[in-house]
Amino acid sequence: MHILLTGAAGMIGRKLTARLVKNGELNGQPIERLTLTDIVAPEKPAGFFGKVETIAADMPAPGIGQKLVAHRPDTIFHLAGVVSAEAELEFEKGYRVNLDGTRALLDAVRAIGDGYRPRVIYTSSCAVFGAPFPLAIPDEFHLTPLTSYGTQKAMCELLLADYTRRGILDGVGLRLPAICVRPGKPNKAASGFFSGIIREPLAGKEALLPVPEATLHTHASPRAAASYLIHAAGLTREQLGARINLTMPGVCCTVAEQIEALRRIAGDAVTARIRREPDELVARIVAGWPHRFDARRALALGFRPEKTFDEIIRIHIEEDLGGKIAA
Amino acid sequence: MHILLTGAAGMIGRKLTARLVKNGELNGQPIERLTLTDIVAPEKPAGFFGKVETIAADMPAPGIGQKLVAHRPDTIFHLAGVVSAEAELEFEKGYRVNLDGTRALLDAVRAIGDGYRPRVIYTSSCAVFGAPFPLAIPDEFHLTPLTSYGTQKAMCELLLADYTRRGILDGVGLRLPAICVRPGKPNKAASGFFSGIIREPLAGKEALLPVPEATLHTHASPRAAASYLIHAAGLTREQLGARINLTMPGVCCTVAEQIEALRRIAGDAVTARIRREPDELVARIVAGWPHRFDARRALALGFRPEKTFDEIIRIHIEEDLGGKIAA
Numbered sequence: 001m002h003i004l005l006t007g008a009a010g011m012i013g014r015k016l017t018a019r020l021v022k023n024g025e026l027n028g029q030p031i032e033r034l035t036l037t038d039i040v041a042p043e044k045p046a047g048f049f050g051k052v053e054t055i056a057a058d059m060p061a062p063g064i065g066q067k068l069v070a071h072r073p074d075t076i077f078h079l080a081g082v083v084s085a086e087a088e089l090e091f092e093k094g095y096r097v098n099l100d101g102t103r104a105l106l107d108a109v110r111a112i113g114d115g116y117r118p119r120v121i122y123t124s125s126c127a128v129f130g131a132p133f134p135l136a137i138p139d140e141f142h143l144t145p146l147t148s149y150g151t152q153k154a155m156c157e158l159l160l161a162d163y164t165r166r167g168i169l170d171g172v173g174l175r176l177p178a179i180c181v182r183p184g185k186p187n188k189a190a191s192g193f194f195s196g197i198i199r200e201p202l203a204g205k206e207a208l209l210p211v212p213e214a215t216l217h218t219h220a221s222p223r224a225a226a227s228y229l230i231h232a233a234g235l236t237r238e239q240l241g242a243r244i245n246l247t248m249p250g251v252c253c254t255v256a257e258q259i260e261a262l263r264r265i266a267g268d269a270v271t272a273r274i275r276r277e278p279d280e281l282v283a284r285i286v287a288g289w290p291h292r293f294d295a296r297r298a299l300a301l302g303f304r305p306e307k308t309f310d311e312i313i314r315i316h317i318e319e320d321l322g323g324k325i326a327a
Numbered sequence: 328m329h330i331l332l333t334g335a336a337g338m339i340g341r342k343l344t345a346r347l348v349k350n351g352e353l354n355g356q357p358i359e360r361l362t363l364t365d366i367v368a369p370e371k372p373a374g375f376f377g378k379v380e381t382i383a384a385d386m387p388a389p390g391i392g393q394k395l396v397a398h399r400p401d402t403i404f405h406l407a408g409v410v411s412a413e414a415e416l417e418f419e420k421g422y423r424v425n426l427d428g429t430r431a432l433l434d435a436v437r438a439i440g441d442g443y444r445p446r447v448i449y450t451s452s453c454a455v456f457g458a459p460f461p462l463a464i465p466d467e468f469h470l471t472p473l474t475s476y477g478t479q480k481a482m483c484e485l486l487l488a489d490y491t492r493r494g495i496l497d498g499v500g501l502r503l504p505a506i507c508v509r510p511g512k513p514n515k516a517a518s519g520f521f522s523g524i525i526r527e528p529l530a531g532k533e534a535l536l537p538v539p540e541a542t543l544h545t546h547a548s549p550r551a552a553a554s555y556l557i558h559a560a561g562l563t564r565e566q567l568g569a570r571i572n573l574t575m576p577g578v579c580c581t582v583a584e585q586i587e588a589l590r591r592i593a594g595d596a597v598t599a600r601i602r603r604e605p606d607e608l609v610a611r612i613v614a615g616w617p618h619r620f621d622a623r624r625a626l627a628l629g630f631r632p633e634k635t636f637d638e639i640i641r642i643h644i645e646e647d648l649g650g651k652i653a654a
Binding site: 091243 | 492
């Protein structure tokens with residue numbers, strides 16, 4: 001099994017790499033080779049005994065797609081892309097990386113053309129949906145994104161489905177919910193506080209809460225995201241049918257419920273580090289996002305979300321804090 | 328008012344040009360200039376006293392988009408594209424013309440960038456929908472096309488919506504139903520018989536019917552298509568809202584009802600020229616198409632379909648046969 005992973009230096013890319021290395025196999029086949037790429041060269045994973053190649057590459061640049069698939073990876077996890085805020089601020093860069101980069105990769109697979117037909121797992125996003133929403137967004141809700149990022153993701157979902165239908169590759173697209181708890185530093189993304197109000201207090205720091213506590217959102221841990229990607233790699237074409245782009249499930253809860261979960265796990269002293277500082281702009285942006293998904297198809301196909309937000313916090317403490325909380 | 332029309336040499340392009348020239352105005356503004364383009368140079372329309380430029384152009388080729396919008400058309404009717412069967416047979420050509428060509432045009436508008444913001448009317452297609460279908464496809468049915476053509480149209484709908492949201496242009500996409508009666512010679516499109524069984528008998532020729540008479544389909548005349556495009560040019564942004572891609576209404580009827588309408592208008596001798604010759608492949612292809620639309624938004628926005636299939640036949644006799652039927 002040879003696996004190509006794009007966006008390997010990103011947060012989910014690193015978690016997925018670690019999981020693949022730890023598992024040593026995918027779909028029951030030993031992993032013999034990893035090709036890891038990103039705009040900067042990803043780190044070589046420790047403890048992997050197969051062949052590893054790390055490539056710093058700008059995916060839409062001429063010849064890069066061909067270079068990445070030259071050794072015919074059996075499975076391609078395509079995670080590379082610029083994030084939502086960046087795609088909104090930098091119009092051309094967003095289309096170039098998120099649309100043209102994906103197309104370059106798919107066309108490089110097509111160019112081989114001698115029956116080579118890898119499984120391609122594409123990370124899409126719930127940003128493909130746009131308000132107004134029903135109470136819970138069903139699997140067959142139409143795609144009317146309200147950001148350039150969501151537009152690019154929806155366009156790539158369509159490409160992936162057409163390339164799959166034509167037998168060029170064997171695709172599956174996963175619309176990931178918001179990932180929580182994101183490790184690392186606070187960032188300026190409007191969604192940053194969903195992780196911030198958990199991560200910062202657990203590290204002994206103050207966190208700002210810009211939205212009302214009644215704000216509803218759907219979350220999945222980085223571990224769940226990696227599990228989803230691995231599970232998707234094992235689905236058969238018969239299971240997927242013609243509609244290969246799937247909304248992933250998550251834990252839907254209010255900010256108040258997030259804070260209560262944090263209190264149960266870490267106590268009042270930790271939740272006291274959350275400071276309410278209403279920000280109307282952030283509140284308005286967040287109100288326009290999808291809150292809740294009725295991800296029946298994914299559940300029927302065996303994708304397993306966390307059961308509670310407590311579980312999401314515990315995964316963060318275990319994976320990113322070495323089990324330790326700042327009292 | 329300066330109008331740019333791409334795909335101007337095609338059937339709908341020619342009908343639309345004739346209508347614009349006859350009307351002499353669009354949205355109450357006199358038409359002073361027409362720029363007509365297609366892969367072959369369109370004919371100069373007779374009886375137009377403004378400035379006309381006809382351009383033979385390959386839209387996705389470098390510099391062509393810029394050339395087409397250099398004189399800042401106020402309204403752009405973007406009809407150019409390769410048809411469904413061709414896009415399916417010629418993968419690269421389909422994506423190049425239908426996706427890259429449209430993107431080149433939109434990006435040329437964007438490149439002007441000094442507040443220029445034309446109304447862009449894009450001809451999409453009901454091929455953006457893919458089976459399984461409900462009995463009638465609602466406005467908000469999700470886009471899961473089952474052809475490369477439908478994929479390209481759906482991708483361009485997304486682009487148009489994003490460019491509109493960002494204020495680069497003022498777009499509206501129309502998903503046209505099957506156009507009937509198509510004038511001209513029989514073609515090899517699987518849908519060709521829907522027009523053929525009307526057009527050929529009226530011209531004194533035999534027509535083959537490859538599908539059961541119970542086959543249901545939705546039709547609009549070429550005249551209705553031109554009316555839809557003109558009506559779309561006059562809609563306001565407030566009327567359209569964020570969801571700018573609209574399913575157009577049509578006359579939904581069975582093949583048996585088409586034939587009965589022909590009998591009412593032209594008599595038994597004409598309908599006797601239809602020969603049943605079942606073709607399982609065609610029947611299977613047609614069965615996978617959308618049959619019926621619940622096009623509420625378009626109706627509420629004032630798009631007016633024909634009321635009966637009889638009306639569609641009479642328009643063909645009037646526009647394409649000079650009022651004469653072969654007895």
